[in-house]
Amino acid sequence: MNSFFYDLFLLVEYHNIERLGDIMLLLGNDRFVTQDYKTHGYGEDYKGEHLSDIRIRGTAKVIKVVNKYIAYEDTIDYNKFLKNKNEWRDETYFNCVSITGKNVRYHQSELGGNQIELESYDNNKKRYLKIYNMAEVFVSVGDIIDSNTVIGKQGNTGLVLSKKQESDETYGSHIHFEVLDENYNNIDPREYATFIKELKYIEQTNVSDARKKQIKIIADKINIKQSPTNESANIGYVNESEVYDINGVVEDETKTWYNIKTNTGIIGFISNDKGTNQILVIEEGHDIEGLIKEVDEQRELKLIYTCEKDGVYAVRLQKGDNLYLDM
Numbered sequence: 001m002n003s004f005f006y007d008l009f010l011l012v013e014y015h016n017i018e019r020l021g022d023i024m025l026l027l028g029n030d031r032f033v034t035q036d037y038k039t040h041g042y043g044e045d046y047k048g049e050h051l052s053d054i055r056i057r058g059t060a061k062v063i064k065v066v067n068k069y070i071a072y073e074d075t076i077d078y079n080k081f082l083k084n085k086n087e088w089r090d091e092t093y094f095n096c097v098s099i100t101g102k103n104v105r106y107h108q109s110e111l112g113g114n115q116i117e118l119e120s121y122d123n124n125k126k127r128y129l130k131i132y133n134m135a136e137v138f139v140s141v142g143d144i145i146d147s148n149t150v151i152g153k154q155g156n157t158g159l160v161l162s163k164k165q166e167s168d169e170t171y172g173s174h175i176h177f178e179v180l181d182e183n184y185n186n187i188d189p190r191e192y193a194t195f196i197k198e199l200k201y202i203e204q205t206n207v208s209d210a211r212k213k214q215i216k217i218i219a220d221k222i223n224i225k226q227s228p229t230n231e232s233a234n235i236g237y238v239n240e241s242e243v244y245d246i247n248g249v250v251e252d253e254t255k256t257w258y259n260i261k262t263n264t265g266i267i268g269f270i271s272n273d274k275g276t277n278q279i280l281v282i283e284e285g286h287d288i289e290g291l292i293k294e295v296d297e298q299r300e301l302k303l304i305y306t307c308e309k310d311g312v313y314a315v316r317l318q319k320g321d322n323l324y325l326d327m
Ligand SMILES: [Zn+2]
Pocket: 010, 011, 012, 013, 040, 043, 044, 045, 175, 176, 177
C-alpha cells in the first residue's frame, strides 16, 4: 500500500460516535474514548479539554517530531479534504485550505498534523507510540521523557472531523493514539493510554568512547539487517545521534555495512551508501567533548571550523552554540 492511502485510512476520524465510557485518565488527563480500537483500527481517539497536557506513564525516547502547524488556523476538515484532494494535490504535498480559510501546505506523511513518535519497552518488548493532531509539541528528537514530562497539548492540527461549528476554535480537538509492537504492527493502545501499563525505555545505543573507533548515526533512522544484504530481514532500527562500536565492516559495490550490537542485544548490520553521510565514522582518539572549551570573552578569539575533508565533521552545533579558538 502506498503511504498516501495508508495515511488517509489511518486518519479517518468519526467524532460523532457516541461516548463509549466514563471519563478516565487517558494519556495524563481526563478524556473519554470517542473511537475504540475495534472500530478505528490502527488506534484510538480520545476527546478531552482542548489544549490539555499529554503525558505517558514511564520512560520513552522521542524519535520523531512534527511541530510546525498552528491549531485551528491550520485545521483541515476531513470531508473537505476528501472532496478537494485531487485539486489540492501537488506531488507529495497537498495545498489545503483550512477551516479558517488559510492556505496550508501539508506533506502527505504529515496529514496527522503536529505529531510525535516515541520508542520504549513494555517488559522488554519494544513498543512504538504515536500521537497525532496535537496543538503543540514540547519535546525534541532524542529526548528521554518520563511521567513528569508534558509531551504536548491536545489540539486539532491536520485532518479532523467534528460536529461543531467551524467557527469554534476547538473544532475536532482530540488525540489520535497508536501503539505498535516490535514488528511495527498496531496493537490495542488502551492500557498504555490509561496508564495500566508502564513503559520503560532501555537505551539501545552503546556508550560513546573516545578510545574506540565508533560510528554515529546521522540519518533519522536506519534498518538493522540480519546479514549485510538489502534483501535480508529487518531486525530493528538505529536512530539519529546514537553511537555504536564497530564489530566488523563489509564493503560491497554501493554500501559499507557495519556490524553492531545494541545494548538491547540486537546483533546485525547497518549500511551507509557510499558517497553519503548517513553514518559518521568517529576515529579512535577523537575527543569530541574536548573540542568545546569554555572561553574568556575578554581574550582574542578567532572563529574556527575549517572542514578539511568533504563530508566529514566532528561536532554538530546546536542553535546558539559558538566554536572558538583561544588565541
Ligand atoms: Zn483517529
